[in-house]
Amino acid sequence: MEAPGAGHVLARRRQLERHSDPSDRLELSRVLVAGKIRNQHVLLRRRARRAEEPDLVWQAASRLSALEVRVAECGDVAQVMGVEGGASGVYYRAFARVLDPALGFTGRGRRNGDVVNALTNYCSALLRETVVSGLLAAGLDPYLSFLHTPARGRPTLAFDLMEEWRPVLLDSTVLALTGLRAVTARDLEDGPDGPWLSSQARSQIITRFHARLAAPARGWPAPPAQRTYADQLRAQCVALRAWILGEAETYDPFAWR
Template sequence: MTVITGRPFHVVGAGCSVGKRGGRLVAFKEGLPRASAPLTMISEVLVSGRVQVSTAAMHALLAHDIPLVLLTENGRPLGRLEPPSGAHVDARRAQLALHSDPDARLDLARAAIAGKIRNQHVLLRRRARRASEPEAVWEAARRLSVLETRAANCDSVPEVMGVEGGAAGIYYRAIRTFVDPALEFTRRDRQGRDVVNALTNYCSALLRETVVSGILAAGLDPFVSFLHEPARGRPTLAFDLMEEWRPVLLDARVLVLIGLKSVTTADLEDDGTARPRLTADARARIVERFHARMAAPARGWPEPPSRRSYRDQVRVQCTALRTWILGRSDGYEPFAWR
């Protein structure tokens, strides 16, 4: 069982239950209390998987205006229990107001892209020894470090995106040196027909669902964004928050999967559409590996609590974004990988 107490109260794990004792909410594992927090200190409760919540606990949450968020074991949102005056209303109003503030959008864009570039050069440094051209990878990492500083000091969102584009070119040229030439990966292309691009697209969808779950759990609107332009049917706030996680949870997973040959060109099937798709067996292997990564201890700076997984940390980052939106922090700090 993984439990994070604080403003949000998370309970994750089979065999867990949530109950009320006096003025406290208590998480149990196999009938034994494992964590608790005063109801007055909880902003929301998130339960993942087959967690039992007592009627007394639900009544107490409703009485204290605390939302209860139900998630599947994979982090997909099932629904929310909350009173009509749920606390997320204020957060969403503030979110809409900041979306119309050019300075606020620039602040978030700088943070998101600088964080992404930082994590990109961390990935390159960590894997440089495995590259076919290690010196080229180290040089790419040095150039990305310069661009990280530049992104943090841009004067407009288009300028930020220009820096992001330059960084992407440097980054993916270095990524190519980790990939077997037989896989025919030449560049990142969402319409690419090679297995690396197909694998990246599929892992990106898994990451998006994870981030959307965190956004909903934080009481924010996934369709009101700051860096990306809102578009009908697209959870663009999730795309904003995915930026810092792409090197950590997406690109790193893709490199592991192709390095171990868990997914190969043989796992592509052509269904007559513009691009081939991964077979059902390959998708099953990807899901297993991706969720194993999400359950692994998060490695960041400053170091997260030892029992916090990457899935937990994604939700923590969403809560941090809400804290900034509500004006309770000076700025949003993206996850810094180490």
């Protein structure tokens, strides 16, 4: 509701210094992408038994495990992004197999007209604003990133931290909504720039997403008792600040279980 104050200026100054160091950018980029890939193959392993072709989903999870290891071998951020792109291709081909074919999902694309991509886009916006709030509370600049290239008007540090949370909060919400048929293809309406979700569908998404945030966090190592996913996300923002300030040697992404 109001602009961040100047109390965190030292943290932001240190954030700029570490952003300007290629080795620091590479270090954080590796762990962020490795964390994302790990949580992707955890989701696939959870859902494989419900898929029409579970063996193919298991194979995709195994390939993602190998790509997670490969991230550590990358020599620069561009290589890290290359591995991330390859992992996303593997993941979304398998993700399509755990969905109802009637939903028409053939791959991830922001402008694709199917209901799964529309759901993913909307949930992504909800997750982005949740992460931006956590970063501001931790005294970090949401626009100064390490993995993604900073761009005017884009909170790219939020995009960095969203990576590890996409399978946990975003994709799991999409699967819950489609699995319960709370949102279907009938909820798409014609908008000025493509299909839009109906107001009823948006209400269902917000309710389910916030219920997911309020659920007990399941991670490894186990989070403290009574900690929700929303609590854990804020804790990750604080942990990122500690790494930026040099108070922690490493940043450990959230490991889902």
